[in-house]
Amino acid sequence: MERVQKVLTRPLVIGVLVIAVVGAGFGLYWFQPWKLWQDETVEEALPQAVQASAPPAAEPSQEPSAPSAPSAPSAPSAPTGPQTLASGELISHEHATSGTVKLVRLTDGSHVVRLENLDTSNGPDLRVWLTDAAVTEGRAGWHVFDDGKYVSLGKLKGNKGSQNYALPDDIDPAGFTSVSIWCDRFDVSFGAAELARA
Numbered sequence: 558m559e560r561v562q563k564v565l566t567r568p569l570v571i572g573v574l575v576i577a578v579v580g581a582g583f584g585l586y587w588f589q590p591w592k593l594w595q596d597e598t599v600e601e602a603l604p605q606a607v608q609a610s611a612p613p614a615a616e617p618s619q620e621p622s623a624p625s626a627p628s629a630p631s632a633p634s635a636p637t638g639p640q641t642l643a644s645g646e647l648i649s650h651e652h653a654t655s656g657t658v659k660l661v662r663l664t665d666g667s668h669v670v671r672l673e674n675l676d677t678s679n680g681p682d683l684r685v686w687l688t689d690a691a692v693t694e695g696r697a698g699w700h701v702f703d704d705g706k707y708v709s710l711g712k713l714k715g716n717k718g719s720q721n722y723a724l725p726d727d728i729d730p731a732g733f734t735s736v737s738i739w740c741d742r743f744d745v746s747f748g749a750a751e752l753a754r755a
Contacts, residue, residue: 595679599715603639603671604663639663642730645750648692650699651740652678654748658736668724670710670736676717682742683713685722687733692751699745702737713738 643660656675662668670687688707692698710722724730737749 596717597679597715598717599720600718601714601720603661604669604721605638637664641755642668643752643754645692645736645752647675647677647738647748647750648694648698650737650746650748652680652747654678654738658750658752660730660752667726668728668730670722670724671719672722672736673719675715675719675738677738677747679716680740680747682740683716683747684739684741685710685713686737686739687724687728687730688735688737689733690735690737692735692749698749702735702739702746702749703744706732707737708733709739709741 640662641659642662645658647654647656647658649655654675654677656677657673659671659673660668661671670685672685686702686707686709688702689705690701690707693701708725708728710724714720733752735749735751738747739745740747
C-alpha cells in the first residue's frame with residue numbers, strides 16, 4: 558500500500574493525471590457531444606406587412622354635394638405582403654438535414670432567409686450562412702461554403718422548426734445562391750440548399 562502511495566505522489570504521475578483531466582475537459586467543451594441528444598425547437602412566424610390604418614370617415618355634410626367627376630382608372634397596386642424571391646430544399650452533409658429554405662423580401666424592402674420545417678442535428682457553434690457556393694451532395698460538399706463569398710446571418714436559433722434570419726441592409730441577395738447550416742467550430746456544413754429564383 559505504501560509503495561502504491563509513493564507511485565501516486567511522484568510528480569510525473571501527478572502531471573500526467575492533471576493533463577488527462579484538463580484534456581478530457583477541453584474535449585468535452587470543444588465537441589459538446591451531449592448536444593447530439595438535445596433538440597431545440599424554435600417556431601417563428603414570417604414577418605408580415607404592417608397594415609396602414611384606414612383614414613377617418615368624413616363628417617356628413619348638411620349641404621347637397623356636387624356630382625363627382627368620374628374617377629380615372631387606378632394603377633394596379635404593388636404586392637402588399639412578403640414575396641419569396643428564391644427557395645430550395647436542404648440536403649444532408651455531415652449530419653442528416655431536411656427542410657425548406659426561402660429568400661423573402663418583406664414589404665419594407667428588407668430581406669430574410671427563412672428556414673421552414675428544419676430538422677438537423679444540434680451541435681457546437683452552428684450558424685446560418687448565405688453563400689455563393691454551389692451545393693454538392695456527399696463529402697465533396699461538406700467544406701466548400703467558406704471558399705468564396707458568404708455572409709453569416711447569426712447563430713442557428715434551433716435545430717428544429719421554422720425561423721427567420723435577417724440580411725444586413727448593405728447585402729444584395731442577388732449575389733448569393735445557397736444557404737448552409739454551418740458548424741463554425743469545425744468548418745463543416747451540416748446541410749445546405751441551392752436557391753432557385755422564383
